[in-house]
Amino acid sequence: MSDTERTPVVPAQADAPMVETLPAREPLLEVDHVTLRFGGVVALNDVDFTLYKGEILGLIGPNGAGKTTCFNAMTGIYQPSEGQIRFRGEKISGKKRHQITQLGMARTFQNIRLFPEMTALENVQVGADAHHRTSVVSALFRLPRHRREEREGREKAERLLEFVGIRPRMHEFARNLSYGEQRRLEIARALATDPVLLCLDEPAAGFNPAEKEELLQLIRQIRDTGVTVLLIEHDMRLVMGVTDRIVVLEFGKKIAEGLPAEVRDNPKVVAAYLGVPDDAA
Numbered sequence: 650m651s652d653t654e655r656t657p658v659v660p661a662q663a664d665a666p667m668v669e670t671l672p673a674r675e676p677l678l679e680v681d682h683v684t685l686r687f688g689g690v691v692a693l694n695d696v697d698f699t700l701y702k703g704e705i706l707g708l709i710g711p712n713g714a715g716k717t718t719c720f721n722a723m724t725g726i727y728q729p730s731e732g733q734i735r736f737r738g739e740k741i742s743g744k745k746r747h748q749i750t751q752l753g754m755a756r757t758f759q760n761i762r763l764f765p766e767m768t769a770l771e772n773v774q775v776g777a778d779a780h781h782r783t784s785v786v787s788a789l790f791r792l793p794r795h796r797r798e799e800r801e802g803r804e805k806a807e808r809l810l811e812f813v814g815i816r817p818r819m820h821e822f823a824r825n826l827s828y829g830e831q832r833r834l835e836i837a838r839a840l841a842t843d844p845v846l847l848c849l850d851e852p853a854a855g856f857n858p859a860e861k862e863e864l865l866q867l868i869r870q871i872r873d874t875g876v877t878v879l880l881i882e883h884d885m886r887l888v889m890g891v892t893d894r895i896v897v898l899e900f901g902k903k904i905a906e907g908l909p910a911e912v913r914d915n916p917k918v919v920a921a922y923l924g925v926p927d928d929a930a
């Protein structure tokens with residue numbers, strides 16, 4: 650895929666046309682009857698759903714429902730025992746992590762994974778470096794092309810830090826950033842690979858209500874630049890406020906899928922969240 654097919658998330662895009670609120674119905678990621686077992690544990694049981702281009706999809710469910718396993722299967726960490734996952738029409742199975750990144754998928758992790766001894770700027774530049782084309786020779790001798798890419802990478806990293814709201818902290822070591830700033834930095838680093846799909850694994854974990862609200866705004870801004878977003882979350886209220894559609898897992902099975910209001914009123918979902926037995930819901 651050429652770089653021009655991607656929509657980079659940088660402030661230069663701020664005046665780009667807004668994506669329609671209604672999801673475009675072009676499939677981007679297809680989870681096709683996926684079952685995934687760990688020994689005797691069926692972490693995903695015939696899970697089937699599609700993520701459409703331009704939407705914010707919430708993947709929710711109580712603890713142990715299979716959300717992270719589903720994410721890990723989508724991002725190539727686990728291979729499904731049965732079924733398959735397609736991203737932009739291509740099978741994910743058998744692809745290496747960097748190939749999936751090159752295809753345009755980026756993710757953040759439930760437990761923050763930054764380089765603590767690098768600055769915020771350097772952490773983002775590492776992401777942007779994935780797209781550099783210069784050879785080792787060019788880098789070693791600092792040929793003009795390499796120098797230009799280095800400069801562009803830095804400018805892009807600065808714009809991304811501005812976009813996520815932590816540019817004033819760009820020279821700070823990642824370990825010195827506040828928890829909320831580190832979460833934003835993770836998002837900036839993921840965006841540096843110019844993804845078409847950004848997968849966020851519980852990005853609001855540990856946030857207070859004000860921080861959650863700010864994060865929702867950031868997620869909307871990301872979507873408005875043309876990036877499709879998949880959001881794992883178990884805070885139902887948070888998901889309701891930002892997603893176009895929601896898929897609900899419980900014990901590895903999809904128990905509901907639909908618009909936020911439909912999902913919220915679904916008795917199975919209410920039961921799953923309140924721990925009410927199915928037949929009493």
Ligand SMILES: Nc1ncnc2c1ncn2[C@@H]1O[C@H](COP(=O)(O)OP(=O)(O)OP(=O)(O)O)[C@@H](O)[C@H]1O
Pocket residue numbers: 687690691692710711712713714715716717718719883
């Ligand atoms: N590597 C693994 N080996 C064995 N079992 C696993 C592994 N990863 C996940 N599981 C099991 O698979 C099931 C689904 O776990 P998963 O972490 O995907 O749930 P989750 O919905 O992300 O939960 P949480 O909200 O607590 O993060 C659980 O029963 C879990 O114990």
